[in-house]
Amino acid sequence: MYDCIVVGSGVAGVSAALTLKANGKDFLLLGSPELSGKVARAERILNYPGLSAVTGEEFRAALVRQLKDMEISVTDERVTGVYAMNGSFSLLTESGQAFESRTVILTTGVEAVKPVPGETEFVGRGVSYCATCDGFLYKGKTIAVVCTSARFEHEAEYLYKLAGKVYFVPLYKSPADLGEKAEKIVKKPLRIEGGMRVEKLVFDDRELPVDGIFMLKESVSPAVLVGGLETEEGHVRVHRDMSTNLKGLFAAGDCTGRPYQYAKAAGEGNVAAHSVCDFLAGARKA
Secondary structure, three states, rough: OOOEEEEEEEOOHHHOOOOOHHOOOOEEEEEEOOOOOHHHOOOEEOOOOOOOOOOHHHHHHHHHHHHHHHHOOOEEEEEEEEEEOOOOOOEEEEEOEEEEEEEEEEOOOOOOOOOOOOHHHHHHHHHHEOOOHHHHHHOOOOEEEEEEHHHHHHHHHHHHHOOHHHHHHHHOOOHHHHHHHHEEEEOOOOOEEOOOOEEEEEOOOOOOOEEEEEEEEOOOOOHEEEEOOOEEEEEOOOOOOOOOOOEEEEHHHHHHOOOHHHHHHHHHHHHHHHHHHHHHHHHHHO
């Protein structure tokens, strides 16, 4: 079992990882080895202390080098669920991996693609974010796959092999053609409707009857990721020490609210990691 798992490899996640490393903790950094695409796309960063007008790619490359120098690796996994388990946490990923940790720091950023109306309400009732976790439940059934990036097309292909009928809805320009039992729809859905479970995906000109909907996206709402987590206007509610309402779970960076600034994210990641150290020290004394 790890002392801490950091979920997200943006600036806040990197900052937290560096601090945990400096304090000798056994931790895992989950995210993308390329770190944050948001950072890389920034034209210029003008207000980060010690760096003068660097490009986003220069900043990202510097973070990668710093992790390498500190011998910190990023485990390439996307977390689909965080579950409190009697004083520890279990984290499940899209590949089917499970990790155990005494504490968690959420640094998941904010959703680049806003939830479709009805999406959050039907999570666990026909809406899923994990193809490998829930795909087999829809073997031979009709599903919609709403995909926000080409990096998730392999998951859409996996679902295609299982389902009886697939409505493939890429929210980007995609040349992908899944096959004859898939229909590609190049427009944004308006809402998800149903009763006890999902029943249809609604567009401006048609309604698709479906048994399930897979939302394949970079990040999901923290409230969906962690059951019982208190949020406010879509952001994680935190105290000054970056703790949340769930004992042992901390949050930092854009997911805690505005301003969405790299300097703020780095500071919060540092504070969250120090709070984890204090929490673990207190737990060992108890």
